[in-house]
Amino acid sequence: MLLKEIILKNFRGYRNEHRIPIDQLTAFVGKNDAGKSTIFDALAIFFEHPLGKIDASDVCVHADCSCEVIIGCVFTDFPEEITIDTTSSTSLSGEYLLNHDGELEIHKIYECSNGKIIKPKIFAVANHPTADGCSGLLSKKNADLKKLGDSVGIDTSVDKRSNVALRKAIWEKYEDLQLQVVKVQLDKEDAKVIWDKLFKYLPEYALFRADRPSTDEDAEVQDPLKVAIKQAIQEVQSELDTVKDKVQLHALDVAKRTLIKLSDFDSKLASELTPVFKSDPKWDGLFKLSLTGDDGIPINKRGSGVRRLVLFSFFRAEAERLKEEKGKGNIIYAVEEPETAQHPDNQRKIIETFQSIAEADGCQVLLTTHVPVLASLLPVNSIRHITLDYENGRSVGFGSNDVIKQVASDLGVIPDKRAKVIVCVEGPHDLQFFRRINPLLIDNDSSIIDIFNDPRVALVVLGGSTLKEWVNQHYLKNLGLPEVHIYDRDELQNDGKYKYQDARDAVNDRNDGSIAFLTTKREMENYLHIDAINEALQPVIVTPLTFNLTDDCDVEGEIKIALNGQGKIQRRSLKHWLNEDAADHMSLPRLIDRNSYEEIRSWFLEIGQRVN
Known part of the structure; x- marks a missing residue:
């Protein structure tokens, strides 16, 4: 199941009800003590993580007299069928356990009594029958369902041993079930059975806190090492x-x-x-293991940034092991302040890594930060801005230009006034391709500039932007800077034109120093060499690909055919593999062999001419 939304009410600083949307990559940004870690702690409680403990001090001090705390989650991609017992199976829709949007919404409600939090009550917030005689059927025993079925005259062919069949037959007897959004408690009979089954499908929640010593004595290191020892002993x-x-x-x-x-x-x-x-x-x-690195130097003696990266790698490995052991399909990585002790170069790599993880099937990444350098690298649509709010304790903003502008202002993300040229590409995969090809050209031609580290170049992803790009766009668009646009040619459309042909022509007609290109090959993937693709993929697919890589073929489609329709490898998209892993295996001779070098070089030369 995938987490779509978090619901908080009266939990610490979150007074009243807060609904926070969650994407594949979601970043909570805000000042210190704004309430970012509170969200992670709430999820730890909901998912029953070992670090998730709730007590009376977690109740919002401004909560109403009920002192009722709600921690809820909305899920998509839930199982289509749920087995009640060896003879009966059902579905969430068939049991009217989905909310008004057809999604699974679960609330855990905690009450405080005599200064103590009692065991939570669990509810599905669902569009559920409320008509007299057909509500509350999930909590009724078989004998009660039989009596009710007899009273409404269900068909004699209905299997009365099956609660599922009885409920269905009873509901079918009503012309109007009077469906309303209500809370259905999941604590009795089949309702409890369904929740127990669903709990096993919940994502594995992996929490990596910011406040930690980051040594090889940490549990994230020792636990997987202990597992490795046990496996070796077996x-x-x-x-x-x-x-x-x-x-x-x-x-x-x-x-x-x-x-x-x-x-x-x-x-x-x-x-x-x-x-x-x-x-x-x-x-x-x-057996007790410790970690040593190059030249036999213990990891504990390395810099805090290196130790943290090593520790996070163990954290990921352990989280994935637990997910596999528990048979769970999805995993949520919740990482507090990943920028801690990291050089800005590493911060960029960390964000790129998290974006890659979030692209994998069944993976979601949650981050917190208040550092402008890291925040500037975040995709705009991933940002959730947390601020203090007089009425509700906290406010979570997202999705609007006003919110993004406020984030940039609060964190001090400022435009780079050194920019001389704006380089526009279609999407993030194009940037990943260029990030790997750019150094190859620089090594062979000193006139080629490093577009990723030269402050005179502002990079803009037209299909989605980071906070830094958003800031630069809003600042630079009024400066009249020349732009270099590079678009995939793609295939001819029904009108006889390429997809971005008109956009290219419009840029080239500006007469302001801007220039736009359509690639001569179909897509960036067509500039790769088949050997580079095989070297990247062979460790995971074993059999080398043998299709004819041409300027016009659908590279991703050809690989998908070779993999019998498989569109992802190790839960990562083929586009991801091609523009990163395969591009990593490109070389100057391979670019030349693919007749790619001169064309790509011409793009970079045009960028370089506009910064001088």
């Missing part, structure tokens, strides 16, 4: 059993010889003593 268990048996035989022999000598003092005492091993040896407790 693989050599037969050899260890042999060792154990030999040790026991030797120890018993020593004990027996000792008893013989004891009998010299008292034969009765010796005959009554028998050596017994209390327990088998704990092999996994004999």
